[in-house]
Amino acid sequence: MPAIKYEYQNENMKLIKSNSITFGGDNKQMPTNQLFPETWVDSYADYLFNYAVGRVSDAEIAKDLVQETFFAGLKSAKNYKGDAAERTWLIAILKRKVIDHYRKINSKKGKAEVRMNYNASSDSEGDWLEEQVADPFSNFENDAIENEELGLAIHDCVSKLPKKQSMVFKMKTIQGMSTEDICNELDINPSNLWVMIHRARTALVGCLNQNWFEL
Amino acid sequence: MTSCEKAAVICNKAQYNEASFLDKLKLRFHLFACKNCTVHSEKNAKLTSICEKAKLRSLSEQEKVLMKEFLKKES
Structure with missing residues (x-):
């Protein structure tokens, strides 16, 4: 009896195995990701911009890098295989652009050297080499990393909002524009604006609850 | 007594x-009486x-419009 059972189990396993193979085959035929370059600026510009600012610490350079990324994306759109999502693909290009940027500004050999200058404002005596080492008890660096990730998580959620709501939210919260200016620019009345802000904020709290920590 | 809708608007402002x-x-008074709005208000502040x-x-x-124009021109 046990021998038959064993065979039976084996049969089952074969069955499962062959099933998974056909499933895998189906997977390959599934429609893959596609590129929609005309929506790039609206959908990803802010996300990429935040990513770049975190790495080059200069808004103007970051803006140029984002633009170059879109441009490079357009040029190599035919090489896009559809394995990664659109944004992941663009981020990968942006990463190369950031590296290229640092290569460019460090192109002269001398600039590539690591120089340690003793802080001119303090006394030049003492264990200066030891003082250059990062403080192991400092939370500052972790905070910076965490805040950058938080910023990207917020932008991710903002990009999921309806276009007008995300626009109003960005103008009000990020660019700090006054209610009056926004109303003039978008041709809406203040109560309309506050309704949109309310909806955007409620949706954001819900989204961040899923993608970040409990609010 | 302020309604919850009005309280939400004030909270956002x-x-x-x-x-x-x-x-x-007005918002303080409303929050004193309304538990739901208190939760919402805390989340909003967070x-x-x-x-x-x-x-x-x-x-x-x-800047986005300029970027779009640039990409359109170059492509």
Whole structure:
């Protein structure tokens, strides 16, 4: 009896195995990701911009890098295989652009050297080499990393909002524009604006609850 | 007594420092009585604080339009 059972189990396993193979085959035929370059600026510009600012610490350079990324994306759109999502693909290009940027500004050999200058404002005596080492008890660096990730998580959620709501939210919260200016620019009345802000904020709290920590 | 809808509007205005003193007073009274709005108000304030903490940046609409034009021209 046990021998038959064993065979039976084996049969089952074969069955499962062959099933998974056909499933895998189906997977390959599934429609893959596609590129929609005309929506790039609206959908990803802010996300990429935040990513770049975190790495080059200069808004103007970051803006140029984002633009170059879109441009490079357009040029190599035919090489896009559809394995990664659109944004992941663009981020990968942006990463190369950031590296290229640092290569460019460090192109002269001398600039590539690591120089340690003793802080001119303090006394030049003492264990200066030891003082250059990062403080192991400092939370500052972790905070910076965490805040950058938080910023990207917020932008991710903002990009999921309806276009007008995300626009109003960005103008009000990020660019700090006054209610009056926004109303003039978008041709809406203040109560309309506050309704949109309310909806955007409620949706954001819900989204961040899923993608970040409990609010 | 202020309605929950009005309280929500005041709460949102308060996040951008645009609520008047009287509005804030009304909101306080409402929150004293309404538990749901208290929860909402706390979450809303938390959202404001994390938005500040994250030092969000974005490109202005104008910059985006310029970027779009550039890409259209180059492609």
